[in-house]
Amino acid sequence: MTDLAQPAAMERQITARRRGREFPRFDVMNVIGYLLLLFAALATVMPFLWMVSTSFKGDQEIFRFPPSFVPDGLRWQNYLDAMASPDAGRQLVNSLIYALGSTVSNLVxxxxxxxxxxxxxxxxxxxxxxxxxxxxMVPAQSQIVPVFLIVQKIPFAGGNDWLGNGGTGLLNTYWGMILPTAATPFGIFMMRQFFTRIPMEYEESAKLDGASPFTIFRRILLPLARPSLAVLGVLSFQSAWNDFVWPLILNSHREMATLQIGLQLLQSGPDARWNVVMAMATLITLPVIIVYLLAQRHVIDGAVTSGVKG
Amino acid sequence: MALQNSTSRPIKTVSFHQTWSAYAFLAPALVILFLSLLLPAVATLLMSFTDVSFLKPTNFIGFDNYIKLFNDTRFQQAVGNTIHYTVGVTFPTMVLGLLAAVALNQNVPGRIAFRTIFYLPVLTSLIAAAVVWAYVYEPYAGPLNGVLTRVGLPPQPWLQNPSLAMNSLIIMAIWRDFGTAMIIYLAGLQDIPNDLYEAARLDGAKGKDIFLRITVPMLSSVTFYLLIILIVQTFQVFGAIYVMTQGGPLGSTETVVYQMYQTAFGYTEFGYSAAMSTILFLTILVFSIIGTRIMRRKDA
Incomplete structure (x- = not known):
């Protein structure tokens, strides 16, 4: 989803160049406005609080009605159960391979x-x-069926002949998962915009010394592009880690499921326990939020320093 | 790569070597874009004129799929549902995003904390969000009905009642998307020159007038851009429906992409699904082109 990619990049810029406005005057309207803001914030975090609170509840407690907000005790066992659910380790590995593979190939x-x-x-x-x-402008979601058929018909893969017939192609493989996300128009566009802004002088002396285009790219421009690469990396990782539709369609084998698919299977299973499902949801959500909060600061620093240099 | 670029000057003629090495840089990305976007777009169009399926040999059937599509009441219902969802999500998302952005553009206490909280749902994976909301809406043990019971209101079957299910999904989508709108509006607010506000204040303009006469008009291009990306995105809703309602109850939450998925992978009618996909693609393309035009104008 490249549409969502831009706001995240924008947010970093905002934080980097934010100037404090004057403090608003204290009057009744401002107090009401502030209370509304507090209410909105509370409503926004409520589902997260329910997720965490339920993840600590006991098996009987989750069926109590009306449900209690604060759990009776911290039942860490739910987290152990979530991690011990069938294939959870395997799904973590699959998600990491998919997300890291997609990130690295996008960067390169x-x-x-x-x-x-x-x-x-x-x-x-x-x-x-x-x-x-x-x-x-091509909507990825509406292309999912032909992409599936193309990945299935890659020649010489998965028992296919040279015309792409006879086998399963890249279905149920990591290559099949990564391939359609390995480069995006948005990523290319973003990197192109960044490289356009770097002054020509940086590479002119290297050109005079007879350096090849690849050497100039690798030794001079790529190190300058670190802030943009960080943004692209975070966005690529996030979109692959959170991806659901493509792994769902591509992989019919249970051992190729990612964490997102695993969570959906856990929730829709016949003996789904809400407390364990919520523990799993918490485990999946936390890393992305932590990475974002850490990367936000790092990326801001990068943007500030590259701004001084450029 | 023993290419000698030392002789290259800003001259008009481009040597064969330069072109060759540039394409070596571009090749991997172009191959991927070709396989994942360009070829599928062409394939969708071609497939929509056939009855391709795993089960029988493929025939060229002209516009039959499209004729069938326009007479298909299930598809009409899906189009109606998709429009309901898109309109229901887009406008409240933009209003809430704008209000949050205007509030947080001032130096209110805890500004960064508010901004981070409003942005949290955007970071959450769609499936984690859908699973959590499926629990929030759970009729017997879910927190929403728990709260309603406590304040003396009757509990509702949020996702099981055909007239409530779509609106329940819309509320979840607004929760997930208004952080995006807020961030884009915050960026837009940064670009409004402070002098405008100062001049208005010197002329004795009130807060409400300043908001309606300066802030809103100055944000019009941002608003339009946001409208387009939200429409394009909500038009393609799938994951939340797959997890929370599976298109039910009674098809009341079946959207175009969900039906496309069902037709292709449930009934293996790839040709028919490709016709749906083409309609969706053309609709979204129109909005995307409008959006890109606006972006260009803003950059210029």
Missing amino acids: FCSLAGYALARMQFSGRNLIFALVVGLL
Whole structure:
């Protein structure tokens, strides 16, 4: 989902260049407004609080009605049960491989392509850039069926012949999961915009010394691009880690399920226990929030320092 | 890579070497975009004119799928549901996002904490959010009915009642999306010059007038952009419905993408599903093109 990618990047910029406005005057309207704000914040965190509170409840306690907000005690056993649920370890590994594979390939492929589009002279450049911008508009969700069929028909994979028939292609493989997300128009566009802004002087002396385009890219421009790479990395990781639809459609084998699929299976299973399901949901949600809160600061620092240099 | 670029000057003619090495940089990304976006878009269009399926040989059937689609009452219901969902999510999301952004653009105590809280749902995975909300809406042990009972109101079967289910999904989507709207509006508010506000204040304008006459008009391009991305995104809703209602009860939450998924992977009617996909694609493309135009104008 590239649509959601931009706000996250924007937020970092806002934090980086925020200036304090004057303190609002103290009057009745402001007090009411502030109370509304508090109410909205409470309503927003409520589902999270229910998630955490339920994750500590006992098996009888979850059926008490009306439900208690504060659990009787901290039942850590639910978390152990969630982690001991069948295939949970396997699902964690699958999610990590998918998310890390997608992140690394996005970083490599998008920065290479972005560099070529921003810095290299070649025929067809405008055409390719227009193509990338055009593909930004293709809704990924509506393409899921043909992508499935294409991944199934990759030649020589999974017992396929050279025409892509006869086997299962990349279905139920990590390659199949990563391939369609390995480079995105948004990532290429973002890296291209970044490289365009770097002054030409940085690479001119290297060019005079006869360095190859790849050396210039690898030694000079890539280190400068660290803040943009951090943003792209966080967004790619987040979107693959949270992805549900693509692994659901691609993988029919239980051992290829990711954590998101595992959570859905746990919740829809015949003997679903809400406390264990909520423990699992907490375990899946926390890392993303922690990574975001940490990366936010790191990315802001990066943006500030690169702003001084540029 | 022993390419000699030392002779390259800003000249018009581009050497074969330069082009070759540029395409070497671009190749991996282009192959992936071709396989994951370009080829599927073309394949969808072609498949929509066939009856392709796993079960029988493929025939070219012209516009039959589209004719069938326009007479399919289930599809019409799905289109209606999708529009209901899109309208229901988009406007409240934007209003709440704008109000939160305007409030947090001032130096209120705990500003960063508020902003982080409002943004938390955006970070949560769709499935974790859907699972938690399925519990919130649970009729017998769920917290929402618990709260209602405590204040003396009758409990409701939120996801089991056909006339309530879609609105329950809409509330969850607003909860998840208004943080996005807030962030985009905050960025837009930063771009409004402070002088405008100062001039208005010197002229004795009131807070409400300043909001309606300066803030809202100055944010119009941001608003339009946000409207488009929210429409494009909510049009494609699938995960929440898959987890929370499976399109039920009585098809009241069946949307276009959910039906597309069902038609393709439930009934293996890939051709028919491709026709749905093409309709969806064209609709979304229209909104995307409008959105891109606005973005361009804003950048210029």
